[in-house]
Amino acid sequence: MKLTVVGCSGSFPGPDSPASCYLVEAESEGRTWSVLLDFGNGSLGALQNYREVDDIDAVVISHLHPDHCLDLCSYFVVRNYDPHGRFDSRLPVFAPPGAEERITRAYMVDKYEDLSGAYKFVDLADRATFSVGPLNITPFLVNHPVEAYGLRVEADGAVLAYTGDTDACDALVDLECDADLVLTDSAFVDGRDDDLKDVHLTGSRAAKAAQDAGAKRLVLTHIPAWTPVEDCVRDAKTVWAGEVEVARAGQRYELRA
Numbered sequence: 001m002k003l004t005v006v007g008c009s010g011s012f013p014g015p016d017s018p019a020s021c022y023l024v025e026a027e028s029e030g031r032t033w034s035v036l037l038d039f040g041n042g043s044l045g046a047l048q049n050y051r052e053v054d055d056i057d058a059v060v061i062s063h064l065h066p067d068h069c070l071d072l073c074s075y076f077v078v079r080n081y082d083p084h085g086r087f088d089s090r091l092p093v094f095a096p097p098g099a100e101e102r103i104t105r106a107y108m109v110d111k112y113e114d115l116s117g118a119y120k121f122v123d124l125a126d127r128a129t130f131s132v133g134p135l136n137i138t139p140f141l142v143n144h145p146v147e148a149y150g151l152r153v154e155a156d157g158a159v160l161a162y163t164g165d166t167d168a169c170d171a172l173v174d175l176e177c178d179a180d181l182v183l184t185d186s187a188f189v190d191g192r193d194d195d196l197k198d199v200h201l202t203g204s205r206a207a208k209a210a211q212d213a214g215a216k217r218l219v220l221t222h223i224p225a226w227t228p229v230e231d232c233v234r235d236a237k238t239v240w241a242g243e244v245e246v247a248r249a250g251q252r253y254e255l256r257a
Contacts, residue, residue, distance in 0.1 A: 001026045001135070001155040001255045003181070004050050005221075006036075007043040008247040010187040010200075011067050014225035017249035018042030019067035022162065022183065023050055026134045026155040033057050033133030037151055037162050041070040044078070046249065053078050054086040058132040060124075060139075061095035062164030063148035064102045069095070072119070073107045079118040090120040094130065094137070096147045097123045124149050127174075140175040142166035143198050150175040157257030161215065165222065167198045168205045176213035180255045183247065184210065186220035186232045203235030203244070211239060221247035 002025045007018030019040025025032050034051055036059045047053070053075075061069045072093065079087045093099065100121040107113050122130075126141040126149070134156065139149035144165045152175050153160040161179035163172065165187070176182050187200035201209070203220060210218050218240050220232050229246050236244040 001153070001158045001160065003160060003183070003253040003255065005247045005249055005251045006046050006050065007040055007249055008221045008223075009067075009249075010185075010222035010224035010227070012224070013040075013042040013067075018046050019070075020062075020222060021047065021071070023047065024135060024153055024160065028134035033135060035060060035132050035135055035137075035153075037153070038062055038068040038164070039071045039075065040067040044071040044074045049250070054082075056091065058092040058094065060137060060151055061093065061099060062151060062162070063144060063146050064096055064099060065146065065165070066106070068164070069099070069103065070106060072103045076103075076107060076115055076118050087118070090116070090118060092122055092132070093119045094122045094124055094139075096149065099123075140171045142171055142175075143169035145199060152176075152179070158255035160255055161213075163201070163206075163209075165200060167201055168209060172209040173213045176210055176215045179210075179213065179215045179217075180257070181217040181219060181253060182206075182210045182213070182215040183219050183221055185222045186236065187222050187224060187227070189227060189231045190235045190238075192231075203232040203237075204239050207236040207239035207244070217245070218242065219245045219247050219253075 004023040006021035009017040020038040021043030022037040129138040138152040161176040184206040
């Protein structure tokens with residue numbers, strides 16, 4: 001299983017990265033299966049550096065804030081108006097309930113736009129596993145102001161745990177249990193953001209969850225452009241004994257069991 005960081009900037013696109021979007025790939029049946037975890041604003045452009053626009057098998061949206069889903073609007077243009085006839089079926093979009101209405105509302109201006117010719121929306125449910133080719137994906141309801149899910153992705157015995165946006169919660173231990181790599185929200189900073197609860201993790205809270213879950217590798221992500229990365233790393237190092245890594249746009253990881 002391979003992970004490519006398409007975009008990792010927290011809350012809005014930054015100068016060096018689009019908003020959240022992660023490409024996960026695995027081989028099966030003689031071909032590469034490709035799934036996007038989130039599709040935040042600005043990420044469609046960067047995605048084209050790694051995959052053709054018609055090579056995506058599904059999109060999984062962790063929650064419906066724009067920095068995690070808004071480029072579904074741009075991708076609708078690609079799939080609906082492509083002059084080369086490359087899109088002959090609807091793309092599965094796994095997302096929290098209400099996603100179709102949310103994206104339609106974002107796309108339309110003065111009249112209703114029907115997105116169903118391009119997308120097939122499927123509701124996520126807590127701990128209800130589904131599969132896209134060889135990728136088995138389990139959503140875990142997490143702690144954010146809107147309905148939000150962390151995503152556990154398994155293929156060939158390897159495990160990727162992506163928290164999406166969340167603060168500390170019991171579900172993180174199950175989400176991240178024995179994961180080969182934890183890709184974790186670390187948008188807040190200890191001391192600076194202590195009054196803000198149930199929104200985002202700090203580096204220390206992210207590291208504590210991964211440590212409790214027995215995860216092998218910790219990668220911090222969703223750090224906004226206004227936050228020094230070293231502050232988040234410093235907080236994580238107060239808990240995590242190993243290397244604290246930081247996601248960067250264009251970075252690739254290979255996960256093995």
